[in-house]
Amino acid sequence: MNVADLTGLPDGVPEHFHAQGIEELYPPQAEAVEAGITEGESVVASIPTASGKTFIAELAMLSSVARGGKALYIVPLRALASEKKEEFEEFEQYGVSIGVSTGNYESDGDWLASRDIIVATSEKVDSLVRNGAKWIDDLSCVVADEVHLVNDAHRGPTLEVTLAKLRRVNPDLQTVALSATVGNAGEMADWLDATLVDSTWRPIDLRKGVLYGQALHFDDGTQQELARGNEKETAALVRDTLEDGGSSLVFVNSRRNAEAAAKRLADVTKTHLTDDERRDLLDIADQIRDVSDTETSDDLATAIEKGAAFHHAGLASDHRSLVEDAFRDKLIKVISATPTLAAGVNTPSRRVIVRDWRRYDGDIGGMQPLDVLEVHQMFGRAGRPGLDPHGEAVLIAKSHDELQELFDQYVWADPEPVHSKLAAEPALRTHILATVASGFAGTEEELLDFLERTLYATQTDETGRLETVTQHVLDYLDRNGFLERDDRLRATGLGHRVSQLYLDPMSAAEIIDGLRDADGKPTALGLYHLVSRTPDMYQLYLRSGDRERYTEIAYEREPEFLGHMPSEFEDNAFEDWLSALKTARLLEDWASELDEDRITERYAIGPGDIRGKVETAQWLLNAAERLAAELQRDDAEGIPSATTTAVREARKRVEYGVEEELLDLAGVRNVGRKRARRLYEAGIESRADLREADKSVVLGALRGRKKTAENILENVGRQDPSLDDVEADAETAATSARATNDGGQQSLGDFE
Numbered sequence: 085m086n087v088a089d090l091t092g093l094p095d096g097v098p099e100h101f102h103a104q105g106i107e108e109l110y111p112p113q114a115e116a117v118e119a120g121i122t123e124g125e126s127v128v129a130s131i132p133t134a135s136g137k138t139f140i141a142e143l144a145m146l147s148s149v150a151r152g153g154k155a156l157y158i159v160p161l162r163a164l165a166s167e168k169k170e171e172f173e174e175f176e177q178y179g180v181s182i183g184v185s186t187g188n189y190e191s192d193g194d195w196l197a198s199r200d201i202i203v204a205t206s207e208k209v210d211s212l213v214r215n216g217a218k219w220i221d222d223l224s225c226v227v228a229d230e231v232h233l234v235n236d237a238h239r240g241p242t243l244e245v246t247l248a249k250l251r252r253v254n255p256d257l258q259t260v261a262l263s264a265t266v267g268n269a270g271e272m273a274d275w276l277d278a279t280l281v282d283s284t285w286r287p288i289d290l291r292k293g294v295l296y297g298q299a300l301h302f303d304d305g306t307q308q309e310l311a312r313g314n315e316k317e318t319a320a321l322v323r324d325t326l327e328d329g330g331s332s333l334v335f336v337n338s339r340r341n342a343e344a345a346a347k348r349l350a351d352v353t354k355t356h357l358t359d360d361e362r363r364d365l366l367d368i369a370d371q372i373r374d375v376s377d378t379e380t381s382d383d384l385a386t387a388i389e390k391g392a393a394f395h396h397a398g399l400a401s402d403h404r405s406l407v408e409d410a411f412r413d414k415l416i417k418v419i420s421a422t423p424t425l426a427a428g429v430n431t432p433s434r435r436v437i438v439r440d441w442r443r444y445d446g447d448i449g450g451m452q453p454l455d456v457l458e459v460h461q462m463f464g465r466a467g468r469p470g471l472d473p474h475g476e477a478v479l480i481a482k483s484h485d486e487l488q489e490l491f492d493q494y495v496w497a498d499p500e501p502v503h504s505k506l507a508a509e510p511a512l513r514t515h516i517l518a519t520v521a522s523g524f525a526g527t528e529e530e531l532l533d534f535l536e537r538t539l540y541a542t543q544t545d546e547t548g549r550l551e552t553v554t555q556h557v558l559d560y561l562d563r564n565g566f567l568e569r570d571d572r573l574r575a576t577g578l579g580h581r582v583s584q585l586y587l588d589p590m591s592a593a594e595i596i597d598g599l600r601d602a603d604g605k606p607t608a609l610g611l612y613h614l615v616s617r618t619p620d621m622y623q624l625y626l627r628s629g630d631r632e633r634y635t636e637i638a639y640e641r642e643p644e645f646l647g648h649m650p651s652e653f654e655d656n657a658f659e660d661w662l663s664a665l666k667t668a669r670l671l672e673d674w675a676s677e678l679d680e681d682r683i684t685e686r687y688a689i690g691p692g693d694i695r696g697k698v699e700t701a702q703w704l705l706n707a708a709e710r711l712a713a714e715l716q717r718d719d720a721e722g723i724p725s726a727t728t729t730a731v732r733e734a735r736k737r738v739e740y741g742v743e744e745e746l747l748d749l750a751g752v753r754n755v756g757r758k759r760a761r762r763l764y765e766a767g768i769e770s771r772a773d774l775r776e777a778d779k780s781v782v783l784g785a786l787r788g789r790k791k792t793a794e795n796i797l798e799n800v801g802r803q804d805p806s807l808d809d810v811e812a813d814a815e816t817a818a819t820s821a822r823a824t825n826d827g828g829q830q831s832l833g834d835f836e
Contacts, residue, residue, distance in 0.1 A: 085114040092122040092147040096178045110136045112283040113143075119279040122147040124224070126259040126278035128231070130269035132286045133464030134432060137262045138171065140281075141227045144260045145172075149180055149200045153224025157203045158246070160230050160239060162186045163401065167430065168229075169203045185212070193217045206243040211586045213249055214518050223254050231261035231272065232457065234539055235502040241511035244504055247276070248537045249524060265460045268501035275539045288467045289474045294490045295321065296481040303495050317480045318345065319352050321437050322418050326356045330434025330472060331411065334420040335462050337440035339396040339690065343380075345420035345439070346387040346394035353391035353417040361415055365389055368410050375402045376691040378681045388416060395421040398690020423458055436466040436477045441494065457499040504540035507550055510619060512557045513589045517566055521575035521583035528558070528573060564593045581714045585707040591618035595708045596715065598646035605726040610644040611734040612671040615704035617664035622700070624666045624687060626659060634662040637669070670694070671701050675737040677746075677757060698738055705735035749774065753799040759786060762820045774800045779807055784816030 086108055087101045109117065112131040119127050121144050129140050145155035157172075159165050169184040176182060183199030185208050193212045196202050197219040204212070206228075213220055228247060234240040251257050259276045266272055273280035293302035295317055300308040312320040322332045334349070336342050357365070369385035384403060387393055393407045393416045408431055410416040419431070423443075438459060445452035459479075467475020479494060481487040505511060516531065525531035535541060535550055544550065561567040566579035566589055575583065582592040598614040606614075615621060626634070635652065638661065642649055650657035670687050674694065678686075683694055712728040733744060740750035741757040748770045749760040766785040768777045774797070786793045790807045797805035 085109045085117060090117070090122065090143070092150055093143070094146055094150045094175070094178045094180060097146055097175065100174070100178065106139075110139075110287060111285045112136060112281055113139055115281045115283065116140045117143065119281060121260070124148065124151070124256075124258045126257075126276055127281055128261045128263075128266075128269055128273040128276060128278045129281045130263055130266045130272075131281065131283045132290070133264045133461075134288070134467060134469050135283070135286050137229075137264070138168075141229070141260060141262060142172070142175075144225055144227060144258060145201050146175065146180065148225035148258060151224070154199075154219065154222045155201045155225040155227070156209065156223055156250075157201065157227045158206050158209055158229060158243070159203065160206065160233050160243075162205060163404070164229070165203045165205060172201055172203065175201075194219075197222075206239065206246050207586070209250075210242050210246045210518070211584075213246065213253075214522050214583050214586065216522070220250070220253060223250060223257060225258040225260065226250050227260045227262065229262050232263040232266050232502050234504060235457070237505045237508070237511075240504065241506045241508075241515060244506055244539050245515045245519075248534070249519075249522075251276075252524060252534065252537065264464045265457045265499045266502055267457065267499040271543070272502065272539070275542050286467070286475075287469045288472060290463065290467055290477060291474060292463060292477045292495045294479045294481050294487050294495065296484065296487040300478065301487065301491075303491075316348070318437055318439050319349060321435065321478060322349055323352050325435045326353065326417055328434070331414060331416075332418045332435045332437055333431065333433045333462075333465055334418060334437045334439055335423055336420055337422070337443035339394075339398050339422060341440065342394040342396050342420045342422055343383060346392045346418075347383070349418050349420060350387045350390035350392035356417060357391050361391070362389075364415050365391060365410070368406055368415065371406055372403060375400050375406075376680055378684045378691050380684060380690045391415070391417045393419050395419050396690070397422070397424055397696075398692045400691045400695055403692070423454070423462065432465050432468040432475075434466070434468070434472045434475065436462055436475070438462055438477070438479045438494075441479060441490070453493065455500055456494055456497045457502075459494045460499050504538065504543055506535075506538055506540040507544070507553050509553060509557060509560075510588065510590070512553055513560065514583075514587070516554065516557050517561055517575065517579055517589050518583045520567060520573045521580050526572050526574075528554075528569075531573065561589060564589065566592070578711075578714055581710060585710060587704075587707050588619045591620040591704070592707070592711065594618045594647075595704070595711055599708065599712055599715070599723050599727055599731075601646045602724070602727045602730075604724075605730045606646055607644045607730075608675060608734040608737060609641060609668055609672050610646050611705065611708070611731055612668035612675075612701065612738070613644075613664055614646045615701055615708060616667040616671070617660065618704060620700065620704060621664075621667065622696075623660070623663040624670065624689070624697075626663055626666065627688065630666060631659070631662060634665050634669075638662060638665055667697065670697060671738050674698060674741045675734075675743070677742055677761060698741070701738045702735060705731055705738065709735060745769070752796060754792065754796050759792075759796070762786065765819060766816045771800050775802050778813070779810045780813040781816050783807060783810055784813035785820050787820060788812040788817060 087098055087106050090098050113136045116127050116129055119125055121127050121140060129137055131137060141157060148155045157168060159168060165184050165186050169182055172182045180201060181199045182201050183196045184203045185193050185196055186205050234244045251259060259278060261272060261276055269282050270280055291302050293300050298310055298312055300310055310320055310324055318334055325332045334345055336345055365388055369388045372385040372388060373381055375381055384393060395404060395407055411419055411431055441454050442451040463477035466477045479490045481490055519525050519531060519534060525534050532551060541550060558569060562569050565576055566582055568574045568576060582589055594617060595614060616623060638649060650661055652658050673683050680691060684691060709728060709731045712723045712731060715723045736747050737744060742750045742760055746760040746764055749755055749763055750757060752771060762785040766781050768774050783793050794805045794807050
């Protein structure tokens with residue numbers, strides 16, 4: 085089928101595709117068109133990576149907009165939302181407006197009503213429904229990218245319930261579900277009342293195989309000799325790919341292994357760089373070091389200078405973006421990554437090497453093989469259409485028996501079926517409350533009827549299981565004052581607030597109990613510990629020696645805790661308490677202006693982990709502040725205003741990463757934690773001071789960076805921010821350098 089034959093799209097779009105070199109549709113795309121994708125019909129597309137899934141989504145959304153409708157594109161990750169928004173913005177020239185929403189969970193997103201295509205994470209869409217976004221009623225098309233993630237215990241239930249709600253609000257909604265790896269795609273299509281497009285076609289060949297010894301064994305029966313000498317298997321595979329002009333992705337099972345592999349592989353890639361590439365990589369390495377002043381950042385920059393990189397969740401988001409862009413530009417020749425990259429942004433390569441096919445599973449206390457679905461996601465990154473003649477995905481065997489095992493277990497195997505994880509109580513707690521609070525169900529019968537629309541209900545053969553778990557959850561919500569139950573189900577004012585705040589009701593109950601326990605004005609540590617022990621905060625693990633250390637801290641600072649500390653003999657409860665304390669101490673260190681490199685060293689984490697904990701604490705403390713205000717109005721016991729004030733201060737301190745005296749300064753755009761401290765030490769203690777301060781002193785405190793200083797002065801409202809002909813005060817600059825001793829690098833506190 086030719087692009088010129090497509091109908092129902094906005095004027096100019098078929099010609100746009102043709103100008104991009106898309107003349108003929110790939111077979112799966114043509115099949116989707118035949119199934120009615122441009123006519124409002126629902127489709128589940130289960131096709132390999134790089135076979136044109138995004139194009140199918142674009143056809144569905146653009147044709148929906150052309151009919152006067154509105155489309156929603158749901159992604160699993162924020163980074164993917166930004167990437168897709170940039171892709172879709174090319175259609176703005178044809179009158180199609182694009183919006184993206186990933187942030188504040190309390191927002192109703194009314195501004196999105198004017199957008200034709202909206203990109204958002206499943207959690208954000210769920211929160212928009214809870215907060216009554218009016219434009220949800222106007223949706224005519226929804227696309228769920230990576231729909232196999234309904235199988236994920238953490239994120240799957242939200243995607244599943246959100247799709248069920250959107251289809252309930254809009255009975256004629258066109259639903260398009262995309263995935264490269266669904267073992268039971270037909271079952272998914274039945275659930276969504278959609279036509280299945282199931283194809284194994286790829287625009288370029290993907291050879292899958294296993295390396296054992298010197299021989300690469302492929303699924304087509306062929307073999308290739310790999311001259312290794314004394315080289316490790318991974319290094320030999322990367323070198324072989326480089327000699328053929330290609331790039332490699334190496335998947336390993338831990339952050340530490342990703343970093344170690346990148347360091348070793350840099351010795352392979354450094355000899356395959358041109359002089360121009362070396363110059364460009366040095367510039368990228370400088371940008372990497374500017375993101376954060378940590379050992380992780382420096383190690384990454386050092387590897388990048390030689391053409392290699394690592395990628396994992398412990399990196400700051402700016403780190404990851406720089407690595408991904410440089411890899412796509414073929415400057416970085418190899419990335420060693422944890423499996424999270426397989427489900428992430430678009431980073432195809434000539435060869436994918438799955439070095440580690442087992443990883444540690446805390447539930448069983450040992451190494452566990454990866455799912456076929458996950459390995460096939462990694463395989464799908466191999467081969468770049470238009471750039472590579474083919475793609476190769478390779479596992480590494482340590483014995484002849486393992487060679488055959490890997491073929492049977494991964495190369496020739498089909499991915500596992502996707503199964504709903506909705507029936508677990510933690511998932512149902514939040515979704516049942518939200519379903520009632522947002523008006524989707526007013527009785528227990530209506531609630532069960534709604535839940536019958538979920539994937540879980542179509543899959544389960546456990547009679548009465550959903551009803552039993554639902555009753556347990558309703559009892560919990562009633563007991564904690566979030567719901568009222570008589571002949572009808574009604575969310576209380578508190579229940580509505582918890583749903584809008586996007587909290588797990590168990591987190592809300594923990595926070596409320598803690599706030600009621602406060603005697604006077606609680607300390608920042610007490611509040612950080614309170615939110616750190618909620619289910620919504622991923623706590624830091626206790627490592628060897630941590631139990632003794634944090635037990636001592638727990639007894640020293642016991643009066644600060646909000647709530648009763650469990651006994652040491654209550655093993656699990658006490659361990660959880662200490663894990664929350666470790667997390668709270670990290671937040672306290674951050675809010676006390678401890679250098680980022682010291683924090684990463686002290687807690688054995690990466691800069692991205694700090695940012696993650698800070699963002700979660702901000703959100704939970706904001707929720708605590710809102711709950712305190714709700715209880716002040718509606719609760720006879722009340723919560724003292726001093727408690728609410730303390731929560732607000734703790735939230736702002738963790739947001740900016742500063743002591744209390746810097747809050748005013750740090751809130752100025754572009755200032756951040758380190759610049760605020762430099763300004764304060766120079767005698768500039770507030771926004772008002774900054775508006776009136778001697779410009780040479782400001783410039784000295786900001787290390788002579790005129791552009792930065794001018795931006796800050798403009799942001800604080802100074803009438804004359806220009807620093808033309810102004811020289812930095814030498815004494816201030818020297819004092820600033822001695823006080824911070826940070827080499828002029830930014831910290832995570834300098835983000836905007």
